Amino acid sequence: MSVATATATASEIISTVTGGPTELKVHPLPGAPLGAVIELPEGVKDPSKLGDKDFETLKKALQTYLVVVIKDQAELAPESQYELTKRFDPTCAGNYGHSKEFRNEKSVLRKDGVSVPTVPQVQILGQGEMTNHCGLDKFTLTHPTHNTFHKNVLSKEEQDAGYTRYYRWHIDAALYGLSPPVATTLLGIHVPPATKRQRIRYEDTGEEFEVSQAATAFVSGANAFDLLSEEDKKLALETTVEYPPHPFIYISDARATSDGLTMVSEGKELPFDQLPEWEESKIKRLPLVWTNPVTGKHHLQTAACAAGSLVRSNGERLGLEETRKELQRLMRPAISPKHVYAHEWQQGDLVIFYNRGVWHSVTGQFAPGETRLMHQCNVSSGLDPVCNK
Known part of the structure; x- marks a missing residue:
């Protein structure tokens, strides 16, 4: 277009x-x-x-x-x-x-x-x-x-x-x-x-x-969603992002990748039992793709630095390092210079x-x-x- x-x-x-x-x-x-x-x-x-x-x-x-x-x-x-x-x-x-x-x-x-x-x-x-x-x-x-x-x-x-x-x-x-x-x-x-x-x-x-x-x-x-292959679009539409409790405290000792998209997995995240008190009911589980109520377009939307796991519609759950690598793979094309304002x-x-x-x-x-x-x-x-x- x-x-x-x-x-x-x-x-x-x-x-x-x-x-x-x-x-x-x-x-x-x-x-x-x-x-x-x-x-x-x-x-x-x-x-x-x-x-x-x-x-x-x-x-x-x-x-x-x-x-x-x-x-x-x-x-x-x-x-x-x-x-x-x-x-x-x-x-x-x-x-x-x-x-x-x-x-x-x-x-x-x-x-x-x-x-x-x-x-x-x-x-x-x-x-x-x-x-x-x-x-x-x-x-x-x-x-x-x-x-x-x-x-x-x-x-x-x-x-x-x-x-x-x-x-x-x-x-x-x-x-x-x-x-x-x-x-x-x-x-x-x-x-x-x-x-x-x-x-x-x-x-x-x-x-x-x-x-x-x-x-x-x-x-x-x-645009990030549109840049995906048809196979990845289908997969993204059927994926939920689960965030850890208090995610910005959870990653406090970890460090980010050089593109700012996600975190380097070195085992530096705080164990859940060292986080402030948390409740299972407050854990955020959000779709990886959100629908724009005006245009009807699908938007690939997540905060990959704070993500804990990706959960597929078939129940498959990706671990922390795999989740980060997958999100970086999906998100990276959208931050190329021609796509950034x-x-x-x-x-x-x-x-x-x-x-x-x-x-x-x-x-x-x-x-x-x-x-x-x-x-x-x-x-x-x-x-x-x-x-x-």
Whole structure:
């Protein structure tokens, strides 16, 4: 399918499900594998205040283009960001966005942000020392880099030369006791100019992909599924991913592969009896393929770094190392450079991504003294994703 055909089809879908054109305008990103820019109706500054029809257009655009960008939102209040995020999934009302285990001292996510005191569902992310922000006098943010998470890291000389890595390809989800959020909103309040470039080297092929400093990378789960062979598509549709209890604590001593897709199996995972108290009923077992409710497309969706086992429809259960190798095999084609949208952050960008349709990854690193300030919000859904075969 050509880009032009895909765009026309997506536009037709949005028009059909919303009952025709609305004041909110959707502009597909030219030449990008996914994504669109949203133009708010005249007079609307706060996207959480959109009327129902315009919001429905925004929601369908999100589920169709998977990543949408609203410009000039640097002043968006945390309360508004939370309200906007909740509108994408009415079942998330009353849920909390971040599990307590995210702040567990053993969790690999423990340094990934600071909560806004008055709106704890909104996380403050970035790099550097911050003062007098959202009621917090002083705090320090640390941008995640592959140096603390990958088994093998780039040398200082390589990093000084501008090379970087995908940190960790994932979906936003606790993957224990809580259902994955439908949408994530990510707001760039203060970001360095996008003029500084970094390069991701693919160690298995030698390819290089140039991105702006600390770009956020996205790939389409639908494209990942489409890239599979017919045999693998059938197998994926009949596979469930089982996650261990407290998965981000379980993998705390393990290290990731150089592509950021999964973990190196060295027996460093914590035994279940050394994890915080857990319940069998809260173990997450999710289909490997999720169905997009607007386009009807199948999306290959998983957080392979956190996966424990794959279970086939015939009852076959793959062990941890085999599960990781299989997921890496299935996912690797989708992160080739031509399939990645790397968002070049500009101050005021509000990026909304369909968390049940894309995977994303942090990239890059900052030099001493460089700072970045962002707000992120996602709220656990009341329902698990489904696969309509």
